[in-house]
Amino acid sequence: MKFKKIFIYLSIACCNGAGDVLLKRGMNSLGEIHLSNWTHIFSAFTNPWIIVGIACLACFFYAYLTALSWADLTYVLPATAFGYVVTAFLSRYFLHEAVSPWRWAGVLLITCGVGLVARGPSLTERRTADRLPAAKEQHELA
Amino acid sequence: MNSLKLWVAIATLVMASSTGDVLLSAAMKRIGDLDEIRIRNGLLAVIGRVVREKLFLLGLACLIFSFFCLLTALSWGDASLVAPASASLTFICSAVLAKFFLHENVDRRRWIAAALVCCGVLLLVK
Numbered sequence A: 001m002k003f004k005k006i007f008i009y010l011s012i013a014c015c016n017g018a019g020d021v022l023l024k025r026g027m028n029s030l031g032e033i034h035l036s037n038w039t040h041i042f043s044a045f046t047n048p049w050i051i052v053g054i055a056c057l058a059c060f061f062y063a064y065l066t067a068l069s070w071a072d073l074t075y076v077l078p079a080t081a082f083g084y085v086v087t088a089f090l091s092r093y094f095l096h097e098a099v100s101p102w103r104w105a106g107v108l109l110i111t112c113g114v115g116l117v118a119r120g121p122s123l124t125e126r127r128t129a130d131r132l133p134a135a136k137e138q139h140e141l142a
Numbered sequence B: 001m002n003s004l005k006l007w008v009a010i011a012t013l014v015m016a017s018s019t020g021d022v023l024l025s026a027a028m029k030r031i032g033d034l035d036e037i038r039i040r041n042g043l044l045a046v047i048g049r050v051v052r053e054k055l056f057l058l059g060l061a062c063l064i065f066s067f068f069c070l071l072t073a074l075s076w077g078d079a080s081l082v083a084p085a086s087a088s089l090t091f092i093c094s095a096v097l098a099k100f101f102l103h104e105n106v107d108r109r110r111w112i113a114a115a116l117v118c119c120g121v122l123l124l125v126k
Helices: A002-030 A035-046 A048-070 A073-081 A083-093 A101-118 A125-130 A133-141 B002-031 B034-041 B043-051 B054-076 B079-101 B108-125
Strands: none
Touching: A002 A035, A002 A048, A002 A073, A002 A083, A002 B054, A002 B079, A035 A048, A035 B054, A048 A073, A048 B002, A048 B034, A073 A083, A073 A101, A073 B002, A073 B079, A073 B108, A083 A101, A083 B079, A101 B108, B002 B034, B002 B043, B002 B054, B002 B079, B034 B043, B043 B054, B054 B079, B079 B108
16 A cells, blocks of 8 residues: 555656656647647647657556545645656756756655655545445555 | 746746646545546546536646746756746645635644745755
8 A cells, every 4th residue: 555655656756757848848849839729739740859758657547536436636746846846857957948946946845745745644534434444445545 | 037937937937836636626525536527528528527626627727827837947957946836836825725714634743744835945945
């Protein structure tokens, strides 16, 4: 159970961060989108960076849905917040964007928030009681 | 002007994605543990079960809309600003929606975490 939680949390964070950065890399080579020619946005789907980015976000989405199926939304969301740490590191070292000390401090605070929620209970008690006892036992064993 | 444009895109993105998150969460709670369904009936059964859920499709529509807002916002600003700013504002917005619509037990621990993330976002903008 513990392992499953950590694994899902890490997949959500890494796929989310990597996906965003790959999208930004793709949009950099595509250029700015103007409202007057917004259909230009569809040409994004032919860009390899965007395609890999979307694949990463698809993995993120599957992990996210799985987590939502056995945990509260307010428990799972911080896992996506942990992706900022990944985003900040990749932005700095892969996209070579300037990440100021203030932004690093922001990343640190967000990480603290994530840590706080992750240590708490994953599901509202009332909902646990709603579940079938047998299914819950099986869930705890896994 | 450019930064106003960027923030309007981010605000739209935040509203769409937190509504989507709440709808998805409600849909997944109806379906039950995806891991159990996958172990019993395989991955295809999971996909089949998920795409037949109306709340899921509605949530997905919100998220697709927010995804296009994200692509637009990313073309206007740095990834290290846009991605964290939008996603963490979504976190606050979703916590409020989850409390009122999903009746989740958002306790002191979770509110403090929401506040920490909020402060983090203010620093990201600096």
